[in-house]
Amino acid sequence: MGLHAPSRRNVLLASGTLFAWAHLPKLAHAEGRDPRFLAVILRGALDGLATVAPVGDPNWGALRGDNALTLDGKVPPLKLNDFFALNPAMPNLHRMFQSNEAIVVHACATPYRERSHFDGQDLLESGMPKPAPSDSGWLNRALSALAPGRSVAPKGGKVFAVGPVTPLVVRGPAPVLSWSPQRIMPAGDDTFGRLLDLYRHSDPKLANVLEDSSKLSAIEHSGDMAQKPGGAGPGQVRAYFAEAAGNAAKFLAQSDGPRVGALALDGWDTHVNEGIANGRLSQLLGALDDALAAVKTNMGAAWQDTVVALATEFGRTAHINGTDGTDHGTATVALLVGGALKGGRVIADWPGLKSADLYENRDLKPTTDLRAVLKGVLKDHLRADERALARTVFPGSADVKPMAGLVG
């Protein structure tokens, strides 16, 4: 195994569909605020340690060796405080952090402690305490629990088209509008790599065809790269992320538009040749960084009333594996951006990186429950009822108090 061909072409998979609620949050509105909330689900398990590196931890360098982002490394990360530094592919997020418009929550995880993507994503999106079939997501149930104000409908009520499939996080009783980007994302390098592995084991003819196509494609795309010497990332995925997130922001920004939305961006499962500082993950984070900048730009004045929450199903192993990647882990980062935040902070009850400190001796240990973060935002930003948050939005989470002071 491990014969992925990351150079097949410069595209990565993404599924971005905006789902938006068509009502104003009434209580917040009554206070004279007009809050916007966007949830971004990062599917595939984002490597939190590669996104926000604990450069002040004495065990950090030893843990990841050449793959560790360090302040004296070849590609130094962007300093957040004395202990944490941001992946250098994310200058926009860094600027937001410096302007107190971004919060990093580290060593954060859902209650899920296994390592299946499918179950992990279900739990992240359903908001349930344990993996179990669910037909609704926490965001939808939160909307149901909000006092709905007047209905909003962008221009003529027909701007939104019905998208292909609603992600679980917004499925449920509250009505949602949906919109899909015009751009259809080709399958990603990662999918091609996995197929190539499979074909090499089982069907040499198909393997040859796939390999030949990747050579042709590399030639085809070499021109794109030459045209954009400054563009550090694959153009298509950047364009796609930016279109998906940027258009979500345009909808949310409209005075008569929806106020709450969600979208999903895929591609974070970096088992092989992760490319933390200069490669696949770096390109993905760069694309995400552009998308965040597009959100800020397109929100315009509404940025001051905005919180965007980015979360993934779980983290990755603390150590690098045998193929310069990381395997499925546990704790990771959650990111909040937006003008409504009390930002410029990394919130972490840091568990440490010594072997004994790691979860099951392999993963960053979770010390903050992601539900506390999300509940804090839903409560203080959208004025969701705390009892409803504990009972119906994140059932069985009465012990997980909403994190206070994130917004305001």
Added chain:
Amino acid sequence: MTASGKAAAGTEAAALALHRFGFGPIGDQITAIAGDPRGAVLADLDRPGAGRLPVDLPSGAQAARAVFDFRAEKNAEQKLSQRALKEAEASGAAAMMDAGNAAPQAKPPNQPPPLPQQLVLNEAKARFDAAATANIGFVERLVWFWSNHFCISADKIPSMAGPYEREAIRPHVLGRFADLLLAVESHPGMLFYLDNVQSMGANSVAGINRDKGLNENLARETLELHTLGVRSGYSQADVTSFAKVLTGWSWINPEEPEHGGEFVFRKRLHQPGEQTVLGKRYPDTGVDQGRAVLADLARHPATAQHIAQKLAAHFVADEPPPTLVGKLAKTFKDSDGDLKAVAATLVGADEAWVPQRRKLKPPAEWIAAVIRLTGTQATLPIGRVMNAQAVLGEPLWRPPAPNGYPDSEAAWIDGVPRRVDIANEFAGRAANVDPLALLDSGLGPLASSDARTTIARAESRRQALALLVMTPEFLRR
């Protein structure tokens, strides 16, 4: 038919049957038919209404007339606006000129497509729904096979492509080959596609008056592609004679409001006199002269061999076992071209149940299998399906030449990388499914442990699903 051999039982044979003879499993079909997979496929042949579409769509003639009227009206509209523009120019009305020069206005959203496209979309949807919802789909696969064997192209005659398949192909796929052949060669869609509507005998009344003559296209392709097969012993003289026989097989111009678009035999175009085709003399009996030649072509041994070879190659292997071809040809001859009996012989033959999966599914068939497995048929617009077929090189009813789309791995394998993008798109439309459960229901024991591991390790359900439909065992049958 042989009794069920050891190859034809259990879930492996069931999975094999659903992929090889049908459009792939829906739901728990693999276990449902595991007791008697061969019987289940054969039962598809006995289904009432098998091959027909439960739809009420315009006939080919009606569609041809409607498209003619539509285009005539559009032309008139254009003429009127050109006239108005000219008048405005003449009167020096600058404002109106500006309006005329302005960029065309964006099309208002949600406007239905123009009538000709809408007709094709309706036909395509009816056809694709039949494949996507069929219980097993063996008869639909036969429809697709025969439609490709006797192809016409919507590029040349868009109004007729769908109706042609419903009117000429579907009623006969389980009937007699002679009836299928006659229905095909006398359908206005085919007569127009292969240029017979204007073909006339040099000695016919019209030929003498207009100094025009034969078009051999239909006669040649009927011999070379539809019946005997290339290099099967016919000569250029046979082609010419047969073309003379077919003169007068034409259609009524679609501008005629009553019967436009229907078949007509035009005696004025018909070459008078006896003709000799393949050594047999056919007296001039008008339209019946052509019917007599077609009837003989239908029961010619070379036709039996040609059809048997193509059927076996389509369902079993690019180079099918000669014994299987022999069995199919024998049934074809013994039954006087009873296509249901031929299909039953195929399913009954042990050669058709070998576990080796030697065929790469052509694009459209693979798309149907993907949609059946993922349950996306109800929510997938037909335009997306047609687009996917086109992207993969098999646009619906638009083959580049009268020999139809190729049916071999060599023709399609280079397009496999492009299928990954389609797989990714369709997987993104699938509801919240369990990929490992779909692996079981879609492939059963055919799924390799490598495939299972690959799917289990996928980074998302969407990726898992895309990988599943791209496994060698799902691509091949």
